[in-house]
Amino acid sequence: xxxxxxxxxxxxxxxxxxxxxxxxxxxxxxxxxxxxxxxxxxxxxxxxxxxxxxxxxxxxxxxxxxxxxxxxxxxxxxxxxxxxxxxxxxxxxxxxxxxxxxxxxxxxxxxxxxxxxxxxxxxxxxxxxxxxxxxxxxxxxxxxxxxxxxxxxxxxxxxxxxxxxxxxxxxxxxxxxxxxxxxxxxxxxxxxxxxxxxxxxxxxxxxxxxxxxxxxxxxxxxxxxxxxxxxxxx
Amino acid sequence: xxxxxxxxxxxxxxxxxxxxxxxxxxxxxxxxxxxxxxxxxxxxxxxxxxxxxxxxxxxxxxxxxxxxxxxxxxxxxxxxxxxxxxxxxxxxxxxxxxxxxxxxxxxxxxxxxxxxxxxxxxxxxxxxxxxxxxxxxxxxxxxxxxxxxxxxxxxxxxxxxxxxxxxxxxxxxxxxxxxxxxxxxxxxxxxxxxxxxxxxxxxxxxxxxxxxxxxxxxxxxxxxxxxxxxxxxxxxxxxxxxxxxxxxxxxxxxxxxxxxxxxxxxxxxxxxxxxxxxxxxxxxxxxxxxxxxxxxxxxxxxxxxxxxxxxxxxxxxxxxxxxxxxxxxxxxxxxxxxxxxxxxxxxxxxxxxxxxxxxxxxxxxxxxxxxxxxxxxxxxxxxxxxxxxxxxxxxxxxxxxxxxxxxxxxxxxxxxxxxxxxxx
Ligand SMILES: Nc1ncnc2c1ncn2[C@@H]1O[C@H](COP(=O)(O)OP(=O)(O)OP(=O)(O)O)[C@@H](O)[C@H]1O
Ligand SMILES: [Mg+2]
Numbered sequence: 002x003x004x005x006x007x008x009x010x011x012x013x014x015x016x017x018x019x020x021x022x023x024x025x026x027x028x029x030x031x032x033x034x035x036x037x038x039x040x041x042x043x044x045x046x047x048x049x050x051x052x053x054x055x056x057x058x059x060x061x062x063x064x065x066x067x068x069x070x071x072x073x074x075x076x077x078x079x080x081x082x083x084x085x086x087x088x089x090x091x092x093x094x095x096x097x098x099x100x101x102x103x104x105x106x107x108x109x110x111x112x113x114x115x116x117x118x119x120x121x122x123x124x125x126x127x128x129x130x131x132x133x134x135x136x137x138x139x140x141x142x143x144x145x146x147x148x149x150x151x152x153x154x155x156x157x158x159x160x161x162x163x164x165x166x167x168x169x170x171x172x173x174x175x176x177x178x179x180x181x182x183x184x185x186x187x188x189x190x191x192x193x194x195x196x197x198x199x200x201x202x203x204x205x206x207x208x209x210x211x212x213x214x215x216x217x218x219x220x221x222x223x224x225x226x227x228x229x230x231x232x233x234x235x
Numbered sequence: 236x237x238x239x240x241x242x243x244x245x246x247x248x249x250x251x252x253x254x255x256x257x258x259x260x261x262x263x264x265x266x267x268x269x270x271x272x273x274x275x276x277x278x279x280x281x282x283x284x285x286x287x288x289x290x291x292x293x294x295x296x297x298x299x300x301x302x303x304x305x306x307x308x309x310x311x312x313x314x315x316x317x318x319x320x321x322x323x324x325x326x327x328x329x330x331x332x333x334x335x336x337x338x339x340x341x342x343x344x345x346x347x348x349x350x351x352x353x354x355x356x357x358x359x360x361x362x363x364x365x366x367x368x369x370x371x372x373x374x375x376x377x378x379x380x381x382x383x384x385x386x387x388x389x390x391x392x393x394x395x396x397x398x399x400x401x402x403x404x405x406x407x408x409x410x411x412x413x414x415x416x417x418x419x420x421x422x423x424x425x426x427x428x429x430x431x432x433x434x435x436x437x438x439x440x441x442x443x444x445x446x447x448x449x450x451x452x453x454x455x456x457x458x459x460x461x462x463x464x465x466x467x468x469x470x471x472x473x474x475x476x477x478x479x480x481x482x483x484x485x486x487x488x489x490x491x492x493x494x495x496x497x498x499x500x501x502x503x504x505x506x507x508x509x510x511x512x513x514x515x516x517x518x519x520x521x522x523x524x525x526x527x528x529x530x531x532x533x534x535x536x537x538x539x540x541x542x543x544x545x546x547x548x549x550x551x552x553x554x555x556x557x558x559x560x561x562x563x564x565x566x567x568x569x570x571x572x573x574x575x576x577x578x579x580x581x582x583x584x585x586x587x588x589x590x591x592x593x594x595x596x597x598x599x600x601x602x603x604x605x606x607x608x609x610x611x612x613x614x615x616x617x618x619x620x621x622x623x624x625x626x627x628x629x630x631x632x633x634x635x636x637x638x639x640x641x642x643x644x645x646x647x648x649x650x651x652x653x654x655x656x657x658x659x
Contacts, residue, residue: 057553078558085556096551100246105239110555112236157555 004164004197005031005054010063012049012220023049025220026063031199033164036191038200038208041217047201048169050217054199055088055167056080068164085113089158089196091168095150097142097157103129104138107157114161128160132186148179155183159190166190166198172207184210240565244572250545251573258577258634259584261533262626266585267592267616269625272518274593274616280472280502281615285372286358286438288505289464290472291328291480293321295495298461302505305335307416307454310461311497318463325480327468331369332460334359334450338413338421340393340443342401351401356441357411359450359460363387372470375431375444381405382429388449391425394442398430405429411443415455423453465499469594471617477501531633563642570638571631578630585626592616 012024023046031037039047052058053065056072057080065072068087075083084090097106107128111121129135132152137145145153151171158166166187172180188210191198200207208214216224244251284290294302297309311317314332321330336357342350361369363386370376375384380395382405393403403409407427415421425445432439451457467476481499490496549562596615 055554077560081553081556081558081561083556084554088556090554092554096547096554098243098548098551100243105242109239109552112239113556115236 002033003030004033004068005029005199006064006066007050007054008064008066010050010053010060010065012046012053012058013061023220024053024060027217027220027222029215029222029225031197033197034191034195035213036188036198036211037213037215038202038211039215039217040202040208041223043203045217046220047217049220051167051169051199051201054165055090056083085110086161087164089161089163089166091151091154091158091166091171093170093173095147095154095174097150097153099142101142102138103134103140103142103145103153106142106153107160110157110161124160125156128156131159131190132156147175148182151175151179151183152186155186155190159194159196162194162196164197166196168198168200170202170204171200172202172204177206180204180206240569244569250569254573254634255577255580257533258574258630259581261633262578262581262630263585263588264581265629266582266622266626267588270585270589270616270618270622271592273619274589275614277472277617278615281470282435284466284472284502285470286433286435288502289331289462290467290502291465291477291484291499292502292505293317293463293465293484293497293499294461296498297494299498299500305337305461307334307336307456307461308418309495310334310416310456310459311463312459312495314460314463315458317497321463321465325465328465328480329368331361331365331464331466332447333462333464334447334454334456334460335462336413336450336454338411340397340401341410341412342403343408343410353397353401354441355397355411355443356437357413357443357445357450358438359445359447362392362444362446364446364448372466373433378431378433379429380432382427385428385446388446389423389425390428390445391449392429392431392442392444393427394439395430395432396440397442398427400440403427403430409443411453413454415453416459417455419455421453421455423449425449471593471615472502474501474503477503531629531636533633536637566638566642567635570635574631574634575627577634578627581630582623582626586618586622589616589618589622593618 007027007029010024010027013020013022041047053060054067059073070083104125107125108121129138132155134152212229213227295309295311298306318330339352340355341352344350409425409427411423413421481501484499488497552562593616
């Protein structure tokens with residue numbers, strides 16, 4: 002099933018008097034359960050594309066359909082709804098809320114969905130188990146290592162069981178061991194829940210886990226390679 | 236959700252404790268300063284009340300009409316009974332009898348021949364016959380510049396400049412010449428026990444202060460006096476209280492046909508004080524207004540910085556699916572909470588401080604002892620009703636305004652741009 006469809010998307014930013022084209026007629030489709038990544042030099046437009054797919058930004062031209070919604074037509078509220086229910090984000094810096102505990106950071110997304118306490122508790126503990134942090138539920142964020150923090154971020158993004166996970170350079174602040182460990186965790190989640198993962202990365206270690214690598218350069222797709230043909234039917 | 240946000244708010248001292256402290260300090264200062272200004276600027280009124288008008292004053296209607304002439308022929312009669320009645324009906328008010336009079340002071344030589352003479356304005360109070368409260372009220376002990384306070388009938392205090400003019404020394408004898416209540420000749424010898432300087436021109440240049448009993452005898456006014464003055468607790472004037480008191484009294488005692496029926500007037504009704512007090516109110520408002528604006532700017536900055544510091548948090552919350560409206564709203568609610576808490580705390584602190592300085596004024600008379608200008612000898616603040624809300628203006632307004640502006644900043648920014656800042 003097609004879950005993300007990007008059609009002739011152009012994104013321009015105003016620069017001085019003129020404008021800068023960050024995405025130049027991009028067309029891409031992603032299917033449920035893909036484990037794909039955008040790679041390319043700095044400034045090639047990876048983050049810009051992820052932001053559009055994540056409904057944090059809108060295309061200047063073209064169409065982007067995500068989980069059945071037209072991104073360019075969404076209001077602020079509708080975009081927030083889409084993010085709340087269907088999209089999980091993981092960032093380069095872990096972006097956890099420092100005043101809350103591990104449990105509370107993960108719980109936050111479910112509070113937004115107004116889930117009752119017993120459901121929240123179970124879902125949060127499950128999510129912490131997926132990332133191997135079930136014993137750290139009450140820890141303060143400031144007491145966590147980098148690897149642990151990124152695991153909390155993964156649990157937070159996954160706890161609402163989104164259909165799409167967007168990860169912008171998730172390994173940039175991690176060492177090799179932690180990078181492998183979180184990639185394995187995410188791969189497992191991808192297989193278990195059929196969650197579609199879309200990465201943006203420079204990191205060889207990340208790339209070796211990807212099933213599909215899309216090369217961007219100057220806002221254009223220059224190569225779209227399938228690494229392993231997946232056995233499961235999309 | 237609200238619970239969750241509150242939890243975060245309480246744990247993050249940068250968002251809760253520190254802004255509350257800043258707001259509280261600002262609000263407490265605003266409250267205290269306005270109470271202080273009201274107190275100090277009201278001090279002249281206070282002095283006038285103590286020496287002249289009281290907080291309320293009872294006299295005959297005829298006396299009230301001609302008050303400038305100190306017409307003791309129109310004085311109140313049966314004042315023992317009236318004072319007792321007043322004390323019974325209004326026990327929270329202190330009632331004292333006073334007589335004002337004019338006449339000549341004559342300094343005789345050994346043979347009784349006049350050496351020097353000068354006009355004098357007399358004030359008769361409970362100097363040693365009363366409970367000593369009048370002496371305290373006028374701060375007489377500290378105002379004596381030479382000699383001592385009278386202790387016996389036939390003793391008097393004299394304004395220091397008048398004493399110099401008449402070349403008097405303590406224990407000299409002066410003769411008062413004037414007229415009695417009935418218009419016949421009055422004269423009496425006084426031993427001058429001391430000289431006083433109150434800092435008021437008219438008193439220092441022309442006053443003779445004697446005991447009320449001496450005055451009654453000298454002016455042939457048994458059981459009579461010109462004025463009965465009422466003073467509120469802690470010597471602080473409240474116009475609303477005076478108004479209620481006066482209208483209750485006047486309803487009861489007013490008699491159209493009797494021009495010697497007693498009438499009560501407020502401090503504000505006397506000696507053009509209404510004009511002066513409105514003037515003080517205006518200046519107080521201007522002072523407080525300036526301070527409120529200054530405080531608002533400080534708190535506005537605090538709110539703004541708080542909002543800017545939290546871009547990261549807002550980015551995360553947006554990514555997790557909160558809409559901008561929701562974040563904006565929670566930001567304002569938070570500011571309201573903090574602003575209210577800080578304002579309540581600050582108001583309480585400010586009120587307590589103001590109240591303390593109202594009850595226990597700071598006595599600066601030792602510092603101003605040698606001053607020749609009129610300086611209040613005790614600094615007092617004053618708790619007025621507006622102090623209960625005035626602090627909320629900078630407290631709440633500035634806090635919310637700061638967050639509002641910060642929030643608008645966030646709103647205006649492209650969502651994606653917020654993320655740009657996140658990833659640095
Ligand atoms: N809001 C913006 N205003 C102006 N230019 C922008 C804006 N956002 C991105 N750009 C520009 O668009 C281009 C693509 O940026 P983008 O962040 O998508 O690159 P990237 O591939 O993610 O790079 P990196 O690997 O460094 O993260 C860059 O040249 C960037 O300067
Ligand atoms: Mg990027």
